[in-house]
Structure formats: structure tokens, C-alpha cells
Amino acid sequence: MIGVGKIKQYSNVLDKPLSKGKQEVSLSAFAFLFSELVQYNQTQVDNIAELERRLEDAGYAVGARVLELLCHRDKGNRRETRLLGILSFVHSTVWKVLFGKVADSLEKGTEHEDEYMISEKELLVNRFISIPKDMGTFNCGAFVAGIVRGVLDSAGFPAVVTAHFVPMEGQQRPRTTILIKFAEEVLRREARLG
Amino acid sequence: MAAIYSLYIINKSGGLIFYKDYGSAGRMDTNDSLRVASLWHSMHAISQQLSPVAGCSGIELLEADTFDLHCFQSLTGTKFFVVCEPGTQHMEALLKVIYELYTDYVLKNPFYEMEMPIRCELFDINLSLTVQKERVALLGR
Numbered sequence: 375m376i377g378v379g380k381i382k383q384y385s386n387v388l389d390k391p392l393s394k395g396k397q398e399v400s401l402s403a404f405a406f407l408f409s410e411l412v413q414y415n416q417t418q419v420d421n422i423a424e425l426e427r428r429l430e431d432a433g434y435a436v437g438a439r440v441l442e443l444l445c446h447r448d449k450g451n452r453r454e455t456r457l458l459g460i461l462s463f464v465h466s467t468v469w470k471v472l473f474g475k476v477a478d479s480l481e482k483g484t485e486h487e488d489e490y491m492i493s494e495k496e497l498l499v500n501r502f503i504s505i506p507k508d509m510g511t512f513n514c515g516a517f518v519a520g521i522v523r524g525v526l527d528s529a530g531f532p533a534v535v536t537a538h539f540v541p542m543e544g545q546q547r548p549r550t551t552i553l554i555k556f557a558e559e560v561l562r563r564e565a566r567l568g
Numbered sequence: 569m570a571a572i573y574s575l576y577i578i579n580k581s582g583g584l585i586f587y588k589d590y591g592s593a594g595r596m597d598t599n600d601s602l603r604v605a606s607l608w609h610s611m612h613a614i615s616q617q618l619s620p621v622a623g624c625s626g627i628e629l630l631e632a633d634t635f636d637l638h639c640f641q642s643l644t645g646t647k648f649f650v651v652c653e654p655g656t657q658h659m660e661a662l663l664k665v666i667y668e669l670y671t672d673y674v675l676k677n678p679f680y681e682m683e684m685p686i687r688c689e690l691f692d693i694n695l696s697l698t699v700q701k702e703r704v705a706l707l708g709r
Contacts, residue, residue, distance in 0.1 A: 402676070405676040406675075406676060408678075409676050409677065409678040410678075412678035412679075413678045416678070502672055502673055502676035502677060502690065503676070503677050503678065503679070503690075504673065504677055504679070504688040504689040504690045504691070505679065505689075506679050506687060509679070514678075546693060547693075
């Protein structure tokens with residue numbers, strides 16, 4: 375028949391265009407899966423620092439892949455070369471895709487030149503988690519810190535990323551801050567680029 | 569006005585996993601609350617056997633002179649029951665809300681062991697908020 379479009383059949387799944395994917399995922403499903411991830415890692419380690427490192431490594435893998443996907447899907451295969459560029463990419467685009475909203479705030483550290491902070495009133499991964507008192511300063515947000523580290527590392531901005539609880543006056547629950555400390559070479563390169 | 573005296577949550581084997589009292593009337597120490605919880609668990613089970621009709625799901629409401637006891641049993645056998653003033657309205661709905669809080673802040677918490685006493689900060693905070701709202705709503709009517 376004339377004028378009827380034919381859907382292109384792809385013989386190889388790698389040739390199919392990347393779809394937008396499902397925009398909505400069940401929060402409960404994710405919460406249970408994440409809870410199981412934390413519990414599984416708890417059985418494998420002896421101390422809290424080790425547990426945080428494992429969660430971070432899990433996040434690192436996610437971050438590296440998310441960067442590839444978002445560069446292709448949202449940014450038209452352009453690469454960020456400036457510090458502020460990659461930071462605002464993480465703060466808005468990555469957060470929007472992963473958590474459904476942009477991060478609450480992005481700040482530059484006052485004490486050190488190489489420190490930046492992304493703050494959030496409550497991380498999505500921590501929504502249903504209450505840390506027992508005997509675990510001290512452990513934060514399941516280490517997973518999110520790992521994601522940020524994965525994105526930054528794969529984009530060419532090596533950094534040390536950690537998640538901290540920051541108590542706020544007048545609020546019962548502390549807010550969470552992701553602290554990003556860039557490596558020396560990043561700052562040197564940034565200074566050279568002017 | 570109508571008020572809530574206390575809230576109990578018992579696991580499927582009858583052990584008390586959560587107890588909170590909201591008034592000076594009937595405040596109990598730990599051992600007594602444990603005893604009362606397992607007593608109620610047994611009575612609930614016996615009532616299922618006593619029923620003349622098949623498929624009974626156990627006691628839902630106990631009315632006495634000075635208090636009412638509303639009980640909600642989930643599909644998994646966890647029981648939520650609240651002791652309140654006689655004639656308090658909407659306790660069934662409150663128990664369902666508390667069940668939802670339980671599934672959210674207790675079951676999704678990786679540090680909670682199943683059937684163990686509940687020690688989750690978020691659950692306590694949200695439970696207080698809910699009971700507070702309920703109290704305000706009851707006073708308003």
C-alpha cells in the first residue's frame with residue numbers, strides 16, 4: 375500500500391536506538407533492593423569502614439555507566455572539560471535522572487580550594503533507613519558518593535567523594551552533604567585553562 | 569475526650585516487638601507488657617478456634633468498662649493493637665496507617681532484624697506525628 379510506513383526491523387539488538395526508558399520506577403522496589411544490598415555487604419565485612427567502601431564501590435560502577443548514558447542521551451555526545459561544568463552536570467542532570475529532582479544545593483568549600491559540596495535535605499536512598507546508634511557516623515549515602523565519584527572519575531576529574539550527616543539546628547533529622555575533594559592535577563589543569 | 573492509651577505490636581510468634589503508652593493510665597513496665605502481649609496472642613488464637621463460623625480471623629474489637637481494644641492482624645500474622653478510651657472513633661483506620669508506617673520505616677530498614685524489637689528512629693518520629701495528628705483530629709470533633 376502506498377504511504378504506509380514500515381517499522382525498521384533491527385536484526386542486531388546493538389543497532390536499536392537507545393530508548394528513553396521507563397521514567398517511573400517503584401520507590402518501594404528500589405528501597406527493598408537497596409536494603410538487601412546493604413544487608414548482603416554487612417555479612418561480608420568486619421567493620422563499618424569496609425562496609426562504606428563496598429557501598430561506594432557499588433555506586434562507582436553505577437556512576438561510570440550513568441555518565442556514558444547521559445552523555446549520549448542528554449548532552450549530544452559533548453564532553454565537559456571545565457570544573458564548574460561537570461559539577462553542575464552532576465548537580466542537575468545526574469540527580470534529575472537518578473532521583474527525580476535536582477540536588478538541593480551546590481557550594482564551594484570555604485576552607486580549601488579543592489572542596490565542593492552537594493547538599494540534600496534527605497537522600498532518596500536514606501528515606502526509609504534509620505542508622506542504629508552503635509554504628510556511629512555510618513551513612514548509606516556512601517552509595518551516592520560512589521556514584522558521584524564514578525561520574526567524575528570517568529569524566530577525567532579524579533576526586534575523593536564522601537557522604538556526611540550535617541546536623542541542622544531546629545530540625546530533627548540532619549541534612550546530608552556529599553563532599554567532593556578534587557585531585558591536584560584537576561586544579562592545576564583548571565588554572566591552566568584560565 | 570477520646571484518647572489512645574497504648575499501642576502494641578507483636579510478631580507472628582507472639583513476642584512483643586513494640587510498646588508505646590500515651591497516657592499515665594495503665595502504664596506498664598517491660599515485663600508486664602511482655603506478659604500481656606503473649607496473653608493477647610494466645611487469646612487471639614483461641615478465639616479463631618472458638619468461632620462457630622469457619623474462616624474466622626480472630627478478635628478485632630474488645631469492649632470493656634474503662635477501655636476499648638482494637639486489633640489488626642496483617643496477612644503475615646503480625647498484630648497491631650491499640651488500647652483506647654471507650655467509644656474512640658477511627659481506630660481501625662489508625663491501625664492501618666500504623667501498619668503502613670511499619671512496612672515503610674521498619675521493613676525497608678537494612679538494620680532491622682525480622683521479629684526483633686523495633687529500634688528505628690524514623691518509625692518513632694513518624695508514629696508520634698501520626699498519633700499527634702489523630703489526637704488533634706479527635707479533639708476537634
